[in-house]
Amino acid sequence: MGEIVLYGSIYSRTFTARWILEELALPYRVTEVSLRKRHQKSPRFLKLNPMGKVPALTDDRVVVTETTAICLYLADRYGLGSLAPAPDDPRRGPYLRWAVFATAVLEPAIYMREQALDPSGVGWGDCDTALGALESALSPGPWLLGDGFSAADVAVGAILSVAMFAGRVSGRPVLEAYNARLSERPAYKRAAEANWPPPPS
Ligand SMILES: N[C@@H](CCC(=O)N[C@@H](CS)C(=O)NCC(=O)O)C(=O)O
Numbered sequence: 001m002g003e004i005v006l007y008g009s010i011y012s013r014t015f016t017a018r019w020i021l022e023e024l025a026l027p028y029r030v031t032e033v034s035l036r037k038r039h040q041k042s043p044r045f046l047k048l049n050p051m052g053k054v055p056a057l058t059d060d061r062v063v064v065t066e067t068t069a070i071c072l073y074l075a076d077r078y079g080l081g082s083l084a085p086a087p088d089d090p091r092r093g094p095y096l097r098w099a100v101f102a103t104a105v106l107e108p109a110i111y112m113r114e115q116a117l118d119p120s121g122v123g124w125g126d127c128d129t130a131l132g133a134l135e136s137a138l139s140p141g142p143w144l145l146g147d148g149f150s151a152a153d154v155a156v157g158a159i160l161s162v163a164m165f166a167g168r169v170s171g172r173p174v175l176e177a178y179n180a181r182l183s184e185r186p187a188y189k190r191a192a193e194a195n196w197p198p199p200p201s
Pocket of ligand 1: 011012052053054055065
């Protein structure tokens with residue numbers, strides 16, 4: 001196994017990458033990319049992610065960006081059969097579906113509602129439909145694939161949890177109970193502590 005380096009920043013979506021790394025109990029080094037100092041736009045970082053956004057992760061020479069891709073990559077490589085169903089497992093389809101849903105549907109749908117933008121005709125639909133779809137997937141739960149927690153729960157859960165904390169999603173008991181279960185996980189707690197340190201006094 002090579003060295004895993006997480007390029008990220010506190011108070012950012014780096015949380016998701018930290019969470020999956022912690023779930024997999026992988027050793028990793030963190031390189032802080034200061035958003036305040038705009039280091040995400042430095043020529044050096046842009047070589048890793050031309051989008052100029054964190055997180056980015058390197059595993060030896062492999063570069064992965066996009067939070068969902070980081071979850072899927074690490075779970076396949078280091079958690080196949082545990083955090084990622086194997087390709088011939090019937091749960092593989094739903095697993096990929098909900099992982100992709102996280103950043104392709106849920107996140108833009110929440111954002112558009114917050115910004116009061118018209119969701120008609122967009123590929124991800126409206127926020128209530130997206131939240132309703134998620135509720136169906138979690139019934140009966142406890143996780144998206146039923147009994148087995150997976151990297152799809154990390155990808156979806158990170159977005160949902162931040163949205164709930166910020167008050168962008170509320171009044172959804174099924175999702176609130178799911179968020180409570182997620183935040184009880186030791187790996188979630190470790191990632192949250194690292195991502196949201198208390199402000200210096
Ligand atoms: N689609 C990306 C979004 C990454 C993203 O927007 N990161 C923010 C921090 S939470 C960022 O780097 N913002 C700085 C900028 O856009 O300049 C992912 O899921 O990884």
